[in-house]
Amino acid sequence: MAVALVTGVAGFIGSHLAARLLAEGIGVRGIDDFDPYYDRSLKQRNLAPLRAEPGFQWQEGDLGSVPLAPLLAGVDVVYHLAARPGVRHSWGAPFADYVRINITATQRLLEALRETPVARLVFASSSSVYGEQVGGETPESATCLPISPYGVSKLAAEALVRAYHASYGLPGIALRYFTVYGPRQRPDMALHRFVRALLEDRELVLFGDGTQTRDFTYVDDVVAATLAAARVGRPGMVYNIGGGSPASLNDLLAILERVTGRPPRVRREARPAGDPQATRADTRRAREELAFQPTVSLEEGLRRMTGWMTELLAGAAPELARPSGPTGVDHRPSGPTGADHESD
Numbered sequence: 001m002a003v004a005l006v007t008g009v010a011g012f013i014g015s016h017l018a019a020r021l022l023a024e025g026i027g028v029r030g031i032d033d034f035d036p037y038y039d040r041s042l043k044q045r046n047l048a049p050l051r052a053e054p055g056f057q058w059q060e061g062d063l064g065s066v067p068l069a070p071l072l073a074g075v076d077v078v079y080h081l082a083a084r085p086g087v088r089h090s091w092g093a094p095f096a097d098y099v100r101i102n103i104t105a106t107q108r109l110l111e112a113l114r115e116t117p118v119a120r121l122v123f124a125s126s127s128s129v130y131g132e133q134v135g136g137e138t139p140e141s142a143t144c145l146p147i148s149p150y151g152v153s154k155l156a157a158e159a160l161v162r163a164y165h166a167s168y169g170l171p172g173i174a175l176r177y178f179t180v181y182g183p184r185q186r187p188d189m190a191l192h193r194f195v196r197a198l199l200e201d202r203e204l205v206l207f208g209d210g211t212q213t214r215d216f217t218y219v220d221d222v223v224a225a226t227l228a229a230a231r232v233g234r235p236g237m238v239y240n241i242g243g244g245s246p247a248s249l250n251d252l253l254a255i256l257e258r259v260t261g262r263p264p265r266v267r268r269e270a271r272p273a274g275d276p277q278a279t280r281a282d283t284r285r286a287r288e289e290l291a292f293q294p295t296v297s298l299e300e301g302l303r304r305m306t307g308w309m310t311e312l313l314a315g316a317a318p319e320l321a322r323p324s325g326p327t328g329v330d331h332r333p334s335g336p337t338g339a340d341h342e343s344d
């Protein structure tokens, strides 16, 4: 049986990816250290169905310190999703964590892959590497000038993947995901907070005037692209993965009002540093080389996400009692006013 390693398997995208691999008959070895950026119990909830699957091997551990040779033994493909996400929170002292997790742990993994080669490494990069995007759709050839420390850390990791490909032939591919959403979306992301506030009939905070646009990408489409990259992607390449449903935050709220039947009560605050005005992917390369074709419209995706959130709240999930998110290292604004419009 083919075996894939998924790093960050208890996270939002990693848990969906692992489920899809298992459904396709591929064994999954998953590692996660329950990074305290957001609540551990949400990650345990993501992990629970995976752990019930016979093809799933679970390891709790930090990629920055666990022995990597046994983790990589017998693995065909590595999907490297483990990271410290979050644009707004990457300023100031916490940047040290972004360096440790996003850059140093990635380099450690790349060194280990020199010793234990695999057929493909797929790295989860981000649209945040581009920074402020102007002039419509952004192709992969656009100059990368990130405007947040998070974007800098993802660009550095992506550059490492390419350097190990150029110098050692390591078959790494980077995918620049654009604003991923759907069930299990991270609690710090704007959409998660918007949907939750609407369902709980609370005021929500919108940073800026709401004209910022994002290229929203449904998680199942991201997973399909990630699997395709491992199968047919070209080593050393980078691919934009965007859902083709660019919408402003004001548009988003209008759709959410239709989906939930509740008018949002919006409080506006100043736009935070690091938050670009617009993101929009040129996905020609992914469409041509990976046969990437987003299948879930924004309205349908928001319906699915609202259904998931309704269930989560109905179950009175204890993890949702603390909307502020991260535990232990809470350096972030807390409470329902902390809505984040980050591009990642």
Ligand SMILES: NC(=O)c1ccc[n+]([C@@H]2O[C@H](COP(=O)([O-])OP(=O)(O)OC[C@H]3O[C@@H](n4cnc5c(N)ncnc54)[C@H](O)[C@@H]3O)[C@@H](O)[C@H]2O)c1
Residues within 6 Å of the ligand: 007, 008, 009, 010, 011, 012, 013, 014, 031, 032, 033, 034, 035, 036, 037, 043, 061, 062, 063, 064, 080, 081, 082, 083, 084, 085, 101, 105, 124, 125, 126, 127, 154, 176, 177, 178, 179, 180, 181, 186, 343, 344
């Ligand atoms: N969600 C988005 O919109 C988006 C957009 C662009 C890129 N990305 C990238 O996709 C990947 C997944 O993002 P997500 O939204 O699912 O985030 P997530 O935080 O839900 O998942 C990341 C997981 O990695 C784990 N992790 C962190 N440090 C680790 C370490 N040292 N060792 C082992 N595990 C560790 C965390 O505990 C977490 O479960 C990340 O690399 C992120 O940068 C996400």
